[in-house]
Amino acid sequence: MKLVTPTEGDEVFLGSIGVRFVIDGAEAGERFSLVEHPMSPRALGAPLHRHSREDEYSFVLEGRMGALLGDDVVEAGPGDLVFKPRDQWHTFWNAGHEPCRILEIISPAGFEQYFRELAAMGGPHQAGPERLAELARLYGLELRPETIPELLQRFGLCMGERLSGGWTP
Numbered sequence: 001m002k003l004v005t006p007t008e009g010d011e012v013f014l015g016s017i018g019v020r021f022v023i024d025g026a027e028a029g030e031r032f033s034l035v036e037h038p039m040s041p042r043a044l045g046a047p048l049h050r051h052s053r054e055d056e057y058s059f060v061l062e063g064r065m066g067a068l069l070g071d072d073v074v075e076a077g078p079g080d081l082v083f084k085p086r087d088q089w090h091t092f093w094n095a096g097h098e099p100c101r102i103l104e105i106i107s108p109a110g111f112e113q114y115f116r117e118l119a120a121m122g123g124p125h126q127a128g129p130e131r132l133a134e135l136a137r138l139y140g141l142e143l144r145p146e147t148i149p150e151l152l153q154r155f156g157l158c159m160g161e162r163l164s165g166g167w168t169p
């Protein structure tokens with residue numbers, strides 16, 4: 001058993017969204033991991049991408065989360081769950097003008113380490129295209145960074161600012 005309070009867990013910032021590590025895969029027998037993504041208003045979470053090894057489940061705690069799932073655009077609010085299956089091109093963002101916080105279940109575990117490694121490189125901007133592409137390959141992730149300008153324009157988004165994790169009702 002483990003109790004994780006809203007102020008516990010390592011936090012990193014990846015250039016547009018935050019990551020708070022809630023449950024690492026090792027703690028859950030590698031079956032899943034759980035992270036929180038705090039996002040500032042209208043922040044893009046990631047370029048268009050797809051995972052080859054894991055599914056993601058985004059549970060909205062606060063605010064509005066937008067997502068592009070294949071060709072479908074969805075918007076989710078508090079209490080909603082967005083399923084992003086492996087091998088599906090997707091991205092997500094804060095669809096509102098207030099902070100948004102989501103809990104992200106990653107199954108099976110392992111991909112949470114991508115966030116740690118990317119943060120250790122200084123985030124995607126400091127890592128540079130070659131190092132970012134190599135890290136993505138190690139985690140079975142396909143990234144399309146060239147989609148960022150179009151996503152920002154299409155959905156009226158921006159690159160986000162640092163927010164602390166730790167949701168409290």
